[in-house]
Amino acid sequence: MTQQIQITKSQNLKEKPEVAGIPFGSYFTDHMFLMDYSAEMGWHDARIVPYAPFEISPSSQVLHYGQSVFEGLKAYNVDGEVILFRPDENFKRLNRSLERMSMPKVDEEFALDALYELLKIEHDWVPDGEGQSLYVRPFVFANEPYLGVRPAKSYRMMIVLSPVAGYYGAQLNPTSIYVEDDYVRAVRGGVGEAKFAGNYASSYAAQQKANDLGYEQVLWLDGVHQEYIEEVGSMNIFFVRDGELITPQLNGSILPGITRKSLITLAEDLGYTVREERIHISDVEKGIKDGSISEVFGAGTAAVVAPVGIMNIHGTDYRVNNNEIGKVTQELYDNLTGIQTKKQEDKHGWVYDVTATVK
Known part of the structure; x- marks a missing residue:
């Protein structure tokens, strides 16, 4: 793709908020990136413009048939430099999601360049407080005004x-x-492995049920037997069993998380045995009871690592590691965030310095 990105800067810049005091994902920067696609022209009209509402036809297909996919990643402020963590993986996954939803792929290199240019303009928005970041949300949706099913x-x-x-706030507190047991998230052959907007909307009923019962997250079981562990509402999940790290194997209905992938590599670097396998809920229940499962944690871009202190399995609450953060969980969190913020060596080339990369 050889098109240029047209830039129109805002004449009315917003006041920067106190980040610690705003809900996650509720306040947005001064500018946004847009690019359009048509069957005749392909992807075209790439531009950075002031953040603002835009018009959409009431008959746009996304509103009726749900063609919409997205990604999520973070930019960090490290001594005044803007840092991204494995953004190439996010755009690779975006294209896999687009392909699954019969949507046109984007040029991954151009999309990265567009993100770099946007961050170059918005670099003052990247907060530098402990645990703070600039959340990046690329997304693609169908906007053809047509009510035919295609x-x-x-x-x-x-x-x-x-x-x-x-x-979950500034502290790494157990969730x-x-x-x-009733609802399911996805089945193999469906769209569970795509970052498809509908996957999240369909999870709301179960999430609300869990919240009403006093729990923060839902743990999904497989959609066929409802016996095998899949993932948490916004994260992949890991268990520490007899000193080894285990996580559900990717099976077509589980989102292939980039944080998941990174933690597997880091754990192996640290000398842990990592197993990706089919995990039965009864084995998890037994393991927590007999102590062979000593830690449980979720992993995802938004939360990074979220230790699990309480698991409700078939109506019974089980305390994991006395509802405290475990050694392995803390070690992996420290190592991953250390790399993301350049506090420790990046052996795998995961960190992108935006300032050095923008052309």
Whole structure:
């Protein structure tokens, strides 16, 4: 893709908020990136413009048939430099999601350049407080005004930015999860492995149920037997069993998390045995009871690492590691965030310095 990015800067800059005091993903920066697609022209009209509402036809296909996918990553302020963590993986996954939803792929290198240019303009928005970052949300949706049931012929890609504190607050505190027995998230052959907007909307009923019962997150079981562990509402999940790290194997219905992938590599670097396998809920229950499962934690971009202190399994609450952060969980969190903030060596080339990369 050889197109240029047109830039229109805002004449009315917003006041920067106190990041610690705003809910996650509720405040947005001065500018956003847009690019349009048509069957005749392909991706075109790439531009950075002031953040603002835009018009959409009431008959846009996304509103009726749900063609919409997204990504989530973070930019960090490290001594005044803007740092990204494995953004190439996010755009690779975006394209896999687009392909699954019969939507046109984007040029990954151009999309990265667009993000770099946007961050170059918005670098003052990247907070430098402990645990704070600038959340990056690329997304693509169908905007053809047509009510026929087929893939759309026109789309829009956008990137918006939001300064955020930690997803669960500033501290790494244990969370509580409810194992869902009635609803299911996805099945193999469906869209569970895509970052598809509808996956999240369909999870709301179970999430609300868990919240009403006093739990923060839902743990999904497989959609066929409802016996095998899949993932948490906004995260992949890991267990420390007899000193080894285990996580559900990717099976077509589990989102292939970039944080998940990174933690597996880091754990192996640290000398842990990592197993990706089919995990039965009864084995987890037994393991917590007999102490062979000593830690449980979720992993995802928004939360990074979230230790689990309480698991409700079939109506019974189980305390994990006395509802405290475990040694392995803390070690992996420290190592991952250390790399993301350049406090320790990046052996795998995961950290991108935006300032040095922008052309």
